[in-house]
Amino acid sequence: MTETATTAEGPVTPAPPPSIPVLAADLDAGLRRLKLAAIRRTAPEVLLTAKTQRWTPEEVLRTLVEAEIAARDASNIVNRLKVAAFPVTKTLESFDVAASSIQPKVFDYLTSLGWVRAQSNLMIIGPAGTGKSHTLIGLGIAAVYAGHKVRYFSPASGRDPHATDLVETLYRGLADTPPSTACRAVPPPSARSSTPCCGSI
Secondary structure (H helix, E strand, C coil): CCCCEEECCEEECCCCCCCCCCCCHHHHHHHHHCCCHHHHHHHHHHHHHHHHHCCCHHHHHHHHHHHHHHHHHHHHHHHHHHHHCCCCCCCCCCCCHHHCCCCHHHHHHHHCCHHHHCCCCCCCCCCCCCCHHHHHHHHHHHHHHCCCCEEEECCCCCCCHHHHHHHHHHHHHHHHCCHHHHHCCCCCHHHCCCEEEECCC
């Protein structure tokens, strides 16, 4: 409903807000060719706002670049989550540390992903129902949001021969050596194309 103001000369209807102009055809085509979808989508409104609020050229450029970066980051996260193929969604925030056997300081270090940056392997061993898979999936999702490539696998799936080799290596190592020694037989993250997260083995 449009509001009207009354003056001595009669009712006055406020002017409608300026419509968002269509981006020039050559600019639209250029942005399509450069695959800058977010800039192409937001540019008309940004340019209108910049004109009415008298933005500097730097402010306009910064706003458009930030929009493109945000859109690409979101798209990359969606794609990395799809490639990771987690069987369920489990977050670190929903993990009850107090009810687990993981010490809070250890959990804090794991969630910082410092072990990934240090190119170290992580092995979580324990009986069923102790939160191993929840922890691994939560760490994997956190790693995805931090920009890492992650792949979830389980021995039963058999979908990835490299994953099967990794599990067999761990099995052989655990049969004869302590877990810490067996874990050293696994190539560190620097030797792999992604940060793998495996389920219970």
